[in-house]
Amino acid sequence: MMGLWAAIGIAYVYVKNENYEPLAPGLTSAAAFLMLQNLSIDNPLKAALTAGINNGAMSGKVVTENIDKLPHALQAFLESPVTGVINTKWMGGDGMIAAIIVGLLVGWIYTMIMKAGWTIKMPAQVPPAVSNQFTAMIPSGVILTGSMLIYGGFNVFAHTDFLNWIYNTLQIPLQGISDSFGGAIAIGFLIPFFWFFGVHGGLIMGSLVAPMLQANTADNARLFAEGKLSLAQGAHIVTNEFYNNFINLTGSGITIGLVIFTLIATKSVQLKSIGKLELVPGIFNINEPFLFGLPIVMNPMLAVPFFLTPLVVAASTYLVIKTGIVPPLNGVAAPWTTPAVISGFLIGGWKMAIWQFCTLLISTAIYWPFARKYDKVLLAKEQKEAAANK
Numbered sequence: 420m421m422g423l424w425a426a427i428g429i430a431y432v433y434v435k436n437e438n439y440e441p442l443a444p445g446l447t448s449a450a451a452f453l454m455l456q457n458l459s460i461d462n463p464l465k466a467a468l469t470a471g472i473n474n475g476a477m478s479g480k481v482v483t484e485n486i487d488k489l490p491h492a493l494q495a496f497l498e499s500p501v502t503g504v505i506n507t508k509w510m511g512g513d514g515m516i517a518a519i520i521v522g523l524l525v526g527w528i529y530t531m532i533m534k535a536g537w538t539i540k541m542p543a544q545v546p547p548a549v550s551n552q553f554t555a556m557i558p559s560g561v562i563l564t565g566s567m568l569i570y571g572g573f574n575v576f577a578h579t580d581f582l583n584w585i586y587n588t589l590q591i592p593l594q595g596i597s598d599s600f601g602g603a604i605a606i607g608f609l610i611p612f613f614w615f616f617g618v619h620g621g622l623i624m625g626s627l628v629a630p631m632l633q634a635n636t637a638d639n640a641r642l643f644a645e646g647k648l649s650l651a652q653g654a655h656i657v658t659n660e661f662y663n664n665f666i667n668l669t670g671s672g673i674t675i676g677l678v679i680f681t682l683i684a685t686k687s688v689q690l691k692s693i694g695k696l697e698l699v700p701g702i703f704n705i706n707e708p709f710l711f712g713l714p715i716v717m718n719p720m721l722a723v724p725f726f727l728t729p730l731v732v733a734a735s736t737y738l739v740i741k742t743g744i745v746p747p748l749n750g751v752a753a754p755w756t757t758p759a760v761i762s763g764f765l766i767g768g769w770k771m772a773i774w775q776f777c778t779l780l781i782s783t784a785i786y787w788p789f790a791r792k793y794d795k796v797l798l799a800k801e802q803k804e805a806a807a808n809k
Contacts, residue, residue: 421633422514426452426522433526439533443555448525451566452518455581456509457574459500509582512637515630517585525562532558590634597631598655600737606662607733611672611725617716621671625662632659640750654747656740660766661748663704663755665736668778670706672725673732675759675779676786677709685790687797689713703756720793724786731785732778745770 430448435441509517532538537557541550573580596602606624613620635655642648650656669675678701681694690713697708715721739745746767753765763775 420510422518423510425518429522430525434529437530440551444529447559447562448522452521454566455570457580459502460506512634515634516590517582529558594631598635598657603657603733603737607666607729614671632662636750643749658748664762666729666733669701669704673728673782674706674709676782677790679783680790685794687794689797690794702758724789728782728785745774
């Protein structure tokens with residue numbers, strides 16, 4: 420149901436941030452989201468008939484080719500969609516991009532109408548629970564009327580609906596870009612790039628790619644449930660869990676290697692102290708103590724491993740899935756705070772858990788020489804300060 424929640428939540432928060440009562444626009448957005456789609460699904464009897472005969476001697480292709488030999492009334496019944504029902508396809512990941520667009524537009528239009536003063540104003544004595552309903556009538560009415568006209572335009576001139584059009588023209592191409600080697604590399608690079616300059620890279624990239632990656636996750640979950648989870652059946656490599664549990668494993672920059680160095684080999688007090696502080700958060704994929712306390716932000720001595728490690732992990736993880744060494748991610752939405760190896764097992768089984776452990780070793784190998792050099796610099800500085808204080 421993530422698509423429907425997105426349509427409601429985005430409009431709600433948008434209007435709330437503009438300091439207006441947000442419940443009515445949230446519900447208006449939900450109504451608009453439903454109004455902009457054909458309330459119908461393909462006739463399930465046709466698919467059931469095809470599947471049933473598939474188990475016998477006839478293939479689905481043969482069944483489809485011979486439907487025209489059935490009585491005309493039966494043909495029309497099988498070919499006609501079931502109407503008056505909500506298509507759950509659009510309630511989930513497939514409707515995510517359209518839901519974001521609807522939520523943003525409803526929030527913006529509602530706010531503009533409120534600012535323009537096109538509302539029914541009630542006396543101050545009227546309770547807010549009543550006056551808010553009258554206040555929302557005009558902006559909600561304008562939005563729902565516009566939704567009706569948009570639906571009618573797509574239906575008459577394009578013979579489709581708004582959600583289908585968005586899915587085919589925007590979401591599928593965007594999912595294709597995100598679910599590619601170049602997409603994995605771009606995400607792996609941009610997160611530490613923003614963080615290095617003190618900007619929350621995970622928040623920025625998450626807002627940009629999460630809708631596509633969540634849709635990829637939903638597709639994989641469906642295939643896994645059907646027993647068809649393979650690249651040949653259309654499974655995606657880069658999903659939301661690829662982003663959370665590999666590119667951001669143990670925190671942005673995959674800094675577990677730096678934690679391991681501080682616990683084993685560091686000699687400076689600064690690295691040793693912050694390493695102990697970071698250990699527990701790092702297990703749960705939180706590394707702000709390193710980003711701002713070490714610091715990694717604006718620190719050229721640690722920039723190379725901070726940029727390089729996510730790139731290597733993103734590229735290698737993509738390739739081991741692409742070549743079939745490990746299976747595609749199964750669509751289980753493990754929380755981003757789930758510790759490494761455990762999250763790997765949840766999202767891809769024992770093979771993925773082993774590979775996730777390998778990424779921890781990759782992080783350690785990349786960070787170690789740079790951390791050792793930085794440790795020597797800090798140690799020399801500490802010794803110099805200690806000598807000066809004697």
